[in-house]
Amino acid sequence: MNCKNCGAELGEGSVFCGNCGMKVEQEPFYKEPAQPVYEEPVQGEYHQETYSEYQEQGSYVPPVMPEYPAEPVVPAEKPNTVLWIVLSAVEIFTCCQITGIISLIFAILGHISLEKGDFADAESKIKIAKTSFWIGLGLGILFVLAYIVLFALGIAAGITEEILYY
Numbered sequence: 201m202n203c204k205n206c207g208a209e210l211g212e213g214s215v216f217c218g219n220c221g222m223k224v225e226q227e228p229f230y231k232e233p234a235q236p237v238y239e240e241p242v243q244g245e246y247h248q249e250t251y252s253e254y255q256e257q258g259s260y261v262p263p264v265m266p267e268y269p270a271e272p273v274v275p276a277e278k279p280n281t282v283l284w285i286v287l288s289a290v291e292i293f294t295c296c297q298i299t300g301i302i303s304l305i306f307a308i309l310g311h312i313s314l315e316k317g318d319f320a321d322a323e324s325k326i327k328i329a330k331t332s333f334w335i336g337l338g339l340g341i342l343f344v345l346a347y348i349v350l351f352a353l354g355i356a357a358g359i360t361e362e363i364l365y366y
Contacts, residue, residue: 278319279326281311288329291336295343299336303329 203210208219216223284307292300310325 278314279310279323281307281314281322281326284326284329284333285311287333291333291340295340296336299332299339303332303336305329306332 202208203217203220203222203224205222206217206220208217210217210224214224285304288300288304288307290300291303306325306329310322310329313319313322313325
C-alpha cells in the first residue's frame with residue numbers, strides 16, 4: 201500500500217507514513233456497495249432566475265424560501281373600540297335593544313382583544329359589532345318611518361271621516 205500524500209511505500213499495519221508523517225487512513229475491512237442515486241428526469245425548462253451547478257447536472261435543488269419578519273404585523277390603524285362601545289350603548293337605550301346588546305358584546309370583546317395585542321381578532325370582533333349596530337340602526341329608522349306613515353294615514357283617515365260625516 202502507498203501513502204496517499206507522498207506516494208511512499210507503507211508497511212503493513214502502519215499508522216503514519218515514514219516519509220511525510222501523514223496519518224494513514226485505514227480502509228474498512230468490509231465495504232458496502234455504493235447505492236445508486238436516483239435522479240428524477242428533468243422535464244421542461246427551469247423558471248428560476250438563478251441556476252446552480254447542480255441544476256445544470258440535472259439534480260433537483262429546492263428553491264430558497266424568503267424569510268419573513270418574526271414580529272407580528274400591526275395594522276396601520278387600530279380599530280376604535282371605545283366609539284363602538286358607546287354607540288352600541290346608545291342604540292340599546294334608543295331603538296333596538298337586541299342588536300344593540302349584540303353590538304355591545306362584540307365591541308367589548310374587540311376591546312379586550314386589542315388590549316391583549318391580538319389585532320386580527322379585535323378587528324374581526326369590531327366588524328361584527330359594526331354590522332350589528334348598522335342593522336339595528338336601519339331597523340330603528342324603518343320602524344320610525346313606518347310609525348310616521350301609519351300615524352299620517354290615521355290622521356288622514358280621521359280628517360276624511362270628519363269631512364264626510366259633518
